[in-house]
Amino acid sequence: MPAEERPRSTGRRTSGRADEAAIAFDSLYRSSRDDVYAYVAGLLRDRSAAEEVTAAAFERAFRRRRRFDPRRGSPRAWLFGVARNAALDELRRRSRQAELVREPADAAAVEPSDETEASLRRATLATALQGLLPRERELIALKFFAGLSNTEIAAVIGVSESNAGTRLHRVIAKLREACDETA
Amino acid sequence: MRPRDEQQVAEVEPQVERELAAVDQALAGRPVDPELESLVELARELRAKRPEPREEFAAELDARCGERFSSSDGGRASAARLRAWLGGLRPAQLLAPAGALATLTIVVSVAVVQTGGERSGTPEPEAPTIAAQEAQEPAGVNGDAADVAAPMTEDDESAATEDPASGRATSPGDSATALPVPPPLPPRDRLAPGQEQRRVERHASLELSADSDEFVDVADRVVEVSDRYRGIVVSSQQTATDEQSRATFELAIPSASLPAALADLSELANVESRSEGSLDITGPTVSAREQRDDAQAEVRSLRRQLADADSPAQTRRIRDRLDAAREELARARAQVRRLDRRARFANVFVTVTADASGDGEWGISEALDDARALLSTAAGVVLIAGAATLPIAILIAALWLIRRTTVRRGREQALGRDDPAQP
Numbered sequence: 001m002p003a004e005e006r007p008r009s010t011g012r013r014t015s016g017r018a019d020e021a022a023i024a025f026d027s028l029y030r031s032s033r034d035d036v037y038a039y040v041a042g043l044l045r046d047r048s049a050a051e052e053v054t055a056a057a058f059e060r061a062f063r064r065r066r067r068f069d070p071r072r073g074s075p076r077a078w079l080f081g082v083a084r085n086a087a088l089d090e091l092r093r094r095s096r097q098a099e100l101v102r103e104p105a106d107a108a109a110v111e112p113s114d115e116t117e118a119s120l121r122r123a124t125l126a127t128a129l130q131g132l133l134p135r136e137r138e139l140i141a142l143k144f145f146a147g148l149s150n151t152e153i154a155a156v157i158g159v160s161e162s163n164a165g166t167r168l169h170r171v172i173a174k175l176r177e178a179c180d181e182t183a
Numbered sequence: 184m185r186p187r188d189e190q191q192v193a194e195v196e197p198q199v200e201r202e203l204a205a206v207d208q209a210l211a212g213r214p215v216d217p218e219l220e221s222l223v224e225l226a227r228e229l230r231a232k233r234p235e236p237r238e239e240f241a242a243e244l245d246a247r248c249g250e251r252f253s254s255s256d257g258g259r260a261s262a263a264r265l266r267a268w269l270g271g272l273r274p275a276q277l278l279a280p281a282g283a284l285a286t287l288t289i290v291v292s293v294a295v296v297q298t299g300g301e302r303s304g305t306p307e308p309e310a311p312t313i314a315a316q317e318a319q320e321p322a323g324v325n326g327d328a329a330d331v332a333a334p335m336t337e338d339d340e341s342a343a344t345e346d347p348a349s350g351r352a353t354s355p356g357d358s359a360t361a362l363p364v365p366p367p368l369p370p371r372d373r374l375a376p377g378q379e380q381r382r383v384e385r386h387a388s389l390e391l392s393a394d395s396d397e398f399v400d401v402a403d404r405v406v407e408v409s410d411r412y413r414g415i416v417v418s419s420q421q422t423a424t425d426e427q428s429r430a431t432f433e434l435a436i437p438s439a440s441l442p443a444a445l446a447d448l449s450e451l452a453n454v455e456s457r458s459e460g461s462l463d464i465t466g467p468t469v470s471a472r473e474q475r476d477d478a479q480a481e482v483r484s485l486r487r488q489l490a491d492a493d494s495p496a497q498t499r500r501i502r503d504r505l506d507a508a509r510e511e512l513a514r515a516r517a518q519v520r521r522l523d524r525r526a527r528f529a530n531v532f533v534t535v536t537a538d539a540s541g542d543g544e545w546g547i548s549e550a551l552d553d554a555r556a557l558l559s560t561a562a563g564v565v566l567i568a569g570a571a572t573l574p575i576a577i578l579i580a581a582l583w584l585i586r587r588t589t590v591r592r593g594r595e596q597a598l599g600r601d602d603p604a605q606p
Contacts, residue, residue: 129232
């Protein structure tokens, strides 16, 4: 393991198991940090809230790292489950506030005057994404933003793998239909 | 579902799998079937929309992770850590401290109750005080020679009625020439046929065994119990040999307090034997009072005759009869008093023994006894703690389940609430 990826030493002697657990968490964090943020941001559609929730999710996962049961899924799926709960708690806590102020710039900053096919398609896709239900938006975020497999998505949302695949396909079909109608 | 729909589903599923696989391949950068090029393009466009974190945020989060999410934000961070710690606890981890707290509460409560019970003693006895009783009784408890043979004096004779409480003569009224008026019967003497109040004489015996080093203490406590219930130590005797120490007590305990006194005495040491009995003395009491009333009437009658005597000879004869009647009245009154005392006080015989052979020694048998007592106490505490902890544990588990269900439902509803298209 590269030196820059080694966990910072606390100067105290710790047990071998504690070191392994710390290293495992650090590895999980580094491999999932951006994916978790992307998922949370895609679900909440609010960057500032997404930053708070992402930080809270990792902190919560760190505190509960001993509760992880490998028999129930992969560490990554467990982490996204924690992040999902944190994001849903944020949704519960918020009032019916306005939705995402601004989509990521590369997708939202399409000027109506730009009539290239690609730009129109991106605008169409953005509009279609805006129209998704929160559950549908979550599936897109898990699959395309966070890069989870169908098995991991099923573990995160608590359904069977076939059910998760069916739901995901339905959302994709909906987006395709919206894009094809405009095309 | 209609058969045609089922067929359609069967045909769609392979297509679904194929398209999902194509999405995975596109996201992984692998080549995909050209027929699904539009799907691949969509996947790539969706992937391009992935939000990326700010560099400052990423750096800050990296630092916090390196510090294991400790923060210098004072109370808020402490509260957050407390919440996180509490959230990280398994329910089983809460049971141990809850059980320990419940056990401690039970032990303290039992100790307080027992200490308070010993300190407050027993209910106040209802019997009259010994001083008041001795003021009424000339001697002894259940009567003796002096009590029987006390003759009537001129002062006693002048009384027309008796004190209802004690049976003694009260201040006289003018009864020498007036028509004889039956003295008012005291409440206890209203023993008309069919309306008798039962008079019961109670007795008990108790044999206690104590360790040799506790013998003196137990003996002292027997007297304390008697005093506590306003009883009288009629007699006591202690003997000691090389093999055994023995103390015997004859107590007179107010009958109303007998059960409580026996209970206290039984707690002083090991009870080897205990017996109780009673004797209904209602009949003798009624008879004795009737004899007393008759004797009193006889005395009154003779006094009137004496006042009306015409000659010295007649006067002497009446005086002789009057002396005999007075003696009879005194005997009758004494008998009534004895029977009343027998009903008011119970005889209690207490024997305390201790084997001198075990003095100062502690061997296997004593160790086994102590171990047995200790295990019994420990088992009782565990049982009580379990009985107290179980409802608490059930309550905690129920609350945890309710909270968990409520939170889960709320989270799922949050996905459904935040929907601009939903009505």
